[in-house]
Amino acid sequence: MSTHPSxxxxxxxxxxxxxxxxxxxxxxxxxxxxxxxxxxxxxxWGQADPRLTTSLMYEDKFxxxxxxxxxxSNRTFSQSPKSRCHHVLQMPQVDARDDAGRTYIxxxxxxxxxxxxxxxxxxxxxxxHHLAVIDDQIRIRLKRVDLINCDAALGSIQLFV
Numbered sequence: 001m002s003t004h005p006s007x008x009x010x011x012x013x014x015x016x017x018x019x020x021x022x023x024x025x026x027x028x029x030x031x032x033x034x035x036x037x038x039x040x041x042x043x044x045w046g047q048a049d050p051r052l053t054t055s056l057m058y059e060d061k062f063x064x065x066x067x068x069x070x071x072x073s074n075r076t077f078s079q080s081p082k083s084r085c086h087h088v089l090q091m092p093q094v095d096a097r098d099d100a101g102r103t104y105i106x107x108x109x110x111x112x113x114x115x116x117x118x119x120x121x122x123x124x125x126x127x128x129h130h131l132a133v134i135d136d137q138i139r140i141r142l143k144r145v146d147l148i149n150c151d152a153a154l155g156s157i158q159l160f161v
Contacts, residue, residue: 056154126145
């Protein structure tokens with residue numbers, strides 16, 4: 001990608017990322033992150049910093065790899081039967097473009113369903129992707145998922161929203 005990504009390319013990237021999760025192509029999904037990338041799910045409405053306040057999840061690429069390896073393991077008894085997920089995205093919007101810095105921010109309202117056995121759980125959220133173009137590839141520097149009910153008593157989210 002020798003030129004700057006178009007808004008449509010950024011939108012397509014976000015949609016593809018959700019599809020990889022739905023299809024449980026977790027290794028390919030993890031490759032979308034920069035080496036210093038993070039996945040963040042705040043526990044407080046409007047939370048500004050993942051380090052000063054506890055989060056539902058704040059994981060770097062190493063911790064994401066551990067979670068994926070655990071999910072793929074046959075010895076993860078909480079995953080028998082295995083969880084599945086389904087993302088229903090509204091159209092992602094490009095909120096910020098810095099073509100000189102090759103960084104971009106998208107915002108996507110979504111519904112996420114996680115299913116395991118007879119139980120299905122629905123979450124409504126907004127995903128904010130901080131994207132960077134590295135080696136001519138769009139990559140995730142930060143994925144922030146704000147659950148609408150982040151401050152409610154939540155069950156265990158097994159996969160990635």
